[in-house]
Amino acid sequence: MKVSAEQVRSSPGRRLRLQVDEPVPSGAEDVPFVAPVRGEVEMCALGGRLRLRGRFSTEAELACGRCLRGFRAELAAEVDEWYDPELGPTEEVPVEDGVLVMPLTDPEVDVTEVARQHLLLALPSVPLCRPDCAGLCPHCGADRNTDPCTCAARPVDPRWQILQNVLGGLP
Ligand SMILES: [Zn+2]
Ligand SMILES: [Zn+2]
Structure with a gap:
């Protein structure tokens, strides 16, 4: 969904409210979006600038x-x-009151593209299927959520035990 600066400026109160509900490809191969991108957006024109909140x-x-x-x-x-x-595309992006100021190089703002970028930024750095996921056993590879193995309970190989004792005895 694209909104032109002109559309915002000619709206009553120079303010435009929009609903977004459309399928958007994430653009990241290993992280597909599997539901439509939904959202509420308000765009307003102030001076020569546009503000997008949503x-x-x-x-x-x-x-x-x-x-x-x-x-x-x-x-x-x-x-x-x-x-x-007024900002050139390569100019540094100033921050005013914690709000980013971006160059407007097109006469239109691509709202779904803005949404796509911000949703990708919201990805967790380590995704977890649930907060207490037990993970895979490092010894046998079993999924410890569904297939509790006995590796942890198995005694340490006696040969490793000797090595551990030697290392443990070093100063
Ligand atoms: Zn998991
Ligand atoms: Zn195991």
Whole structure:
């Protein structure tokens, strides 16, 4: 969904409210969005600038960082950005009152593209299928969530035990 600066400026109160509900490819091969991107957006024109405020959500298919199982995770992002047509595309992005000021190089703001970028930024650094995921056994590879193995209970190989004693005895 694209909104032109002109559309915002010619709206009553120079303010435009929009609903987003459309399938958007995530653009990241290993992290597909599996639900439409939904959100509410308010755009307003102030001086020559545009401000976009909104919240977006979708669901992504992720692989658990512990057990490697695929699972769906909800992603949510809040956006608050200014667009300034006076800014060159390579100029440093100033921050005013904690709000990013972006260059407006097109006459239109691509709202779904803004949503896509912010939703990707909302991805967890280590995705977990659930907070207490037990992960895979490092010895036999069993999924300890569904297939509790006995590796941890098995006694240490006596040959390793000797080595451990030697290392433990070193100063
Ligand atoms: Zn897991
Ligand atoms: Zn095991």
